Amino acid sequence: xxxxxxxxxxxxxxxxxxxxxxxxxxxxxxxxxxxxxxxxxxxxxxxxxxxxxxxxxxxxxxxxxxxxxxxxxxxxxxxxxxxxxxxxxxxxxxxxxxxxxxxxxxxxxxxxxxxxxxxxxxxxxxxxxxxxxxxxxxxxxxxxxxxxxxxxxxxxxxxxxxxxxxxxxxxxxxxxxxxxxxxxxxxxxxxxxxxxxxxxxxxxxxxxxxxxxxxxxxxxxxxxxxxxxxxxxxxxxxxxxxxxxxxxxxxxxxxxxxxxxxxxxxxxxxxxxxxxxxxxxxxxxxxxxxxxxxxxxxxxxxxx
Amino acid sequence: xxxxxxxxxxxxxxxxxxxxxxxxxxxxxxxxxxxxxxxxxxxxxxxxxxxxxxxxxxxxxxxxxxxxxxxxxxxxxxxxxxxxxxxxxxxxxxxxxxxxxxxxxxxxxxxxxxxxxxxxxxxxxxxxxxxxxxxxxxxxxxxxxxxxxxxxxxxxxxxxxxxxxxxxxxxxxxxxxxxxxxxxxxxxxxxxxxxxxxxxxxxxxxxxxxxxxxxxxxxxxxxxxxxxxxxxxxxxxxxxxxxxxxxxxxxxxxxxxxxxxxxxxxxxxxxxxxxxxxxxxxxxxxxxxxxxxxxxxxxxxxxxxxxxxxxxxxxxxxxxxxxxxxxxxxxxxxxxxxxxxxxxxxxxxxxxxxxxxxxxxxxxxxxxxxxxxxxxxxxxxxxxxxxxxxxxxxxxxxxxxxxxxxxxxxxxxxxxxxxxxxxxxxxxxxxxxxxxxxxxxxxxxxxxxxxxxxxxxxxxxxxxxxxxx
Numbered sequence: 212x213x214x215x216x217x218x219x220x221x222x223x224x225x226x227x228x229x230x231x232x233x234x235x236x237x238x239x240x241x242x243x244x245x246x247x248x249x250x251x252x253x254x255x256x257x258x259x260x261x262x263x264x265x266x267x268x269x270x271x272x273x274x275x276x277x278x279x280x281x282x283x284x285x286x287x288x289x290x291x292x293x294x295x296x297x298x299x300x301x302x303x304x305x306x307x308x309x310x311x312x313x314x315x316x317x318x319x320x321x322x323x324x325x326x327x328x329x330x331x332x333x334x335x336x337x338x339x340x341x342x343x344x345x346x347x348x349x350x351x352x353x354x355x356x357x358x359x360x361x362x363x364x365x366x367x368x369x370x371x372x373x374x375x376x377x378x379x380x381x382x383x384x385x386x387x388x389x390x391x392x393x394x395x396x397x398x399x400x401x402x403x404x405x406x407x408x409x410x411x412x413x414x415x416x417x418x419x420x421x422x423x424x425x426x427x428x429x430x431x432x433x434x435x436x437x438x439x440x441x442x443x444x445x446x447x448x449x450x451x452x453x454x455x456x457x458x459x460x461x462x463x464x465x466x467x468x469x470x471x472x473x474x475x476x477x478x479x480x481x482x483x484x485x486x487x488x489x490x491x492x493x494x495x496x497x498x499x500x501x502x503x504x505x506x507x508x509x510x511x512x513x514x515x
Numbered sequence: 516x517x518x519x520x521x522x523x524x525x526x527x528x529x530x531x532x533x534x535x536x537x538x539x540x541x542x543x544x545x546x547x548x549x550x551x552x553x554x555x556x557x558x559x560x561x562x563x564x565x566x567x568x569x570x571x572x573x574x575x576x577x578x579x580x581x582x583x584x585x586x587x588x589x590x591x592x593x594x595x596x597x598x599x600x601x602x603x604x605x606x607x608x609x610x611x612x613x614x615x616x617x618x619x620x621x622x623x624x625x626x627x628x629x630x631x632x633x634x635x636x637x638x639x640x641x642x643x644x645x646x647x648x649x650x651x652x653x654x655x656x657x658x659x660x661x662x663x664x665x666x667x668x669x670x671x672x673x674x675x676x677x678x679x680x681x682x683x684x685x686x687x688x689x690x691x692x693x694x695x696x697x698x699x700x701x702x703x704x705x706x707x708x709x710x711x712x713x714x715x716x717x718x719x720x721x722x723x724x725x726x727x728x729x730x731x732x733x734x735x736x737x738x739x740x741x742x743x744x745x746x747x748x749x750x751x752x753x754x755x756x757x758x759x760x761x762x763x764x765x766x767x768x769x770x771x772x773x774x775x776x777x778x779x780x781x782x783x784x785x786x787x788x789x790x791x792x793x794x795x796x797x798x799x800x801x802x803x804x805x806x807x808x809x810x811x812x813x814x815x816x817x818x819x820x821x822x823x824x825x826x827x828x829x830x831x832x833x834x835x836x837x838x839x840x841x842x843x844x845x846x847x848x849x850x851x852x853x854x855x856x857x858x859x860x861x862x863x864x865x866x867x868x869x870x871x872x873x874x875x876x877x878x879x880x881x882x883x884x885x886x887x888x889x890x891x892x893x894x895x896x897x898x899x900x901x902x903x904x905x906x907x908x909x910x911x912x913x914x915x916x917x918x919x920x921x922x923x924x925x926x927x928x929x930x931x932x933x934x935x936x937x938x939x940x941x942x943x944x945x946x947x948x949x950x951x952x953x954x955x956x957x958x959x960x961x962x963x964x965x966x967x968x969x970x971x972x973x974x975x976x977x978x979x980x981x982x983x984x
Binding site: 244253487488 | 553560
């Protein structure tokens with residue numbers, strides 16, 4: 212029963228975030244700087260953040276960590292949803308309600324109660340949706356994401372099994388609100404938690420696959436998320452537990468998803484070059500569409 | 516994107532704190548802008564702010580101008596023998612835009628007489644003015660300057676959409692203008708455009724190149740207005756019209772461009788954009804653009820511009836005539852910099868704030884001619900531009916307009932070269948603009964007209980194709 216619940220809950224959470232991200236991608240154009248496209252070197256910078264962030268979190272005193280996370284979530288939501296809710300006061304009021312709901316449910320029901328996890332998952336999911344779109348709409352390519360996820364798989368395996376940093380981080384946030392994870396817990400036995408980083412990986416891969424190769428990309432992305440983001444890690448957890456009689460503390464999902472995503476990219480890249488943002492049809496508002504109108508390069512016309 | 520952000524911050528910090536710019540970083544920003552166009556089809560939000568620099572806010576601008584002037588003056592006092600002498604005894608502490616007038620202006624004659632005393636760093640390339648308005652000035656430029664300026668210009672033209680990848684530029688500048696030609700070539704390289712340096716060859720040959728019979732048709736054309744006027748005449752004589760050319764824009768500069776000339780260029784060559792730009796070898800990389808309201812907007816990021824009253828030599832009040840005086844800042848100009856360089860160009864200050872599409876950039880009137888050519892009659896003051904604008908496009912008068920105007924006994928006397936127009940027609944054209952003048956029409960042939968009334972286009976380069984070398 213537990214294994215099916217975990218697979219279903221993990222898949223549902225991952226798919227909910229993916230669907231939200233794609234819906235945002237199709238309907239909203241995030242503001243972008245005058246100059247700049249996401250490129251391969253940015254991946255190294257992102258990896259630098261990924262490497263440094265856990266150490267920064269762990270260096271913070273326990274009670275400060277949730278405050279920092281709440282501020283990061285609020286900032287992320289404000290930037291990400293500015294194109295949707297232009298009125299700053301209204302946007303911040305809604306963000307305050309969301310952030311407060313996590314704290315209130317945590318204080319009222321406790322850290323394992325479903326209301327807290329629902330509220331926290333909503334906040335985390337919304338942050339992932341906006342963060343993904345800021346990157347993908349910044350011109351991130353599937354090739355960039357595939358390499359990033361492959362590096363992330365190595366990182367995850369190292370810090371889960373060689374240096375137990377991930378475990379330490381999970382323990383550090385325990386007991387506090389604003390866990391960087393989405394999940395669902397019903398009763399004492401049924402529970403499933405997906406890290407925010409994993410959700411970001413699923414959303415990034417699926418959205419860039421959609422951006423690059425339209426519906427075939429999206430189908431591939433969703434299939435890989437379900438199989439290697441939900442089924443494989445949960446199944447592996449239970450298989451290891453059955454084989455060794457000892458359930459591992461955590462299974463780094465990127466160890467499964469990273470290589471699968473990379474192979475998925477190689478498979479998709481056979482379809483041809485990736486689409487650019489200018490090639491992606493946009494169904495959003497008119498003003499944004501005008502801004503996005505392609506300006507084709509002038510050509511020096513050959514004369515017969 | 517993150518990398519671009521870091522690069523932008525590096526370049527912006529160097530600009531704000533007056534450190535030498537990393538040329539490679541600027542070149543990479545050009546590549547970033549091109550990559551942005553490739554990915555999105557357009558540049559992102561607030562691109563105008565990026566193109567116009569951090570000087571949109573007047574208070575911020577004043578603060579940055581003061582710091583840039585202090586930095587520039589201090590460097591010149593240390594490194595330039597000419598300015599060490601000139602600035603001796605002048606209180607330079609806390610120099611501001613208001614107290615800058617303590618420093619005497621530099622004139623062209625100073626550069627001609629003591630060019631070596633202006634050198635502040637190792638020279639690399641010598642470039643020379645055309646000498647149309649007197650003895651040519653030779654300016655030395657450093658390797659850094661010759662790398663930096665094209666990068667800054669390329670960034671600016673990409674951000675403004677003036678040059679795009681795939682464009683082909685035909686350069687009809689005199690080969691003597693080495694800096695300008697090299698800049699254009701380098702800009703094209705960085706923007707992934709192509710270019711053809713044609714020079715000031717016989718204009719009919721330049722027109723042939725524009726037709727692109729040997730390959731691709733140019734989409735951009737740059738040259739001095741008088742040379743472009745000769746090309747215009749050559750094209751019309753051969754019966755060519757807008758459909759024969761693939762031009763998107765023509766960039767002219769260095770001489771007066773009248774509205775009639777702009778119309779004629781559009782009608783003949785079919786170019787939508789006719790850019791009337793201001794630039795001088797002595798002041799590079801400071802330059803100016805003309806807006807739709809015919810103001811000249813001079814870039815405040817790279818130099819400080821003053822308009823000095825013709826009577827008092829002090830900063831001119833609103834709506835007054837004055838001489839354009841410019842100080843290019845360090846670190847944009849380092850080899851042979853000038854301080855308060857009086858261009859001798861006549862402009863009028865605006866009577867209020869500009870209300871055009873370039874309103875964020877400070878403006879003056881278009882160049883009205885040389886201050887030394889201002890015509891003071893018994894009744895009025897006439898600028899050289901007024902004469903050109905009245906006469907350009909007169910039926911029967913060839914392009915370019917060849918004329919001379921002078922005041923004798925309080926009356927304006929205008930001589931024009933034309934074999935078809937009559938004195939009455941010319942007088943009427945001038946009167947229609949409120950200019951009373953005694954007119955003499957000289958029925959000269961082209962060679963004689965060029966000898967009597969020389970223009971920049973007369974600095975012709977011969978070829979073996981058609982000219983009689």
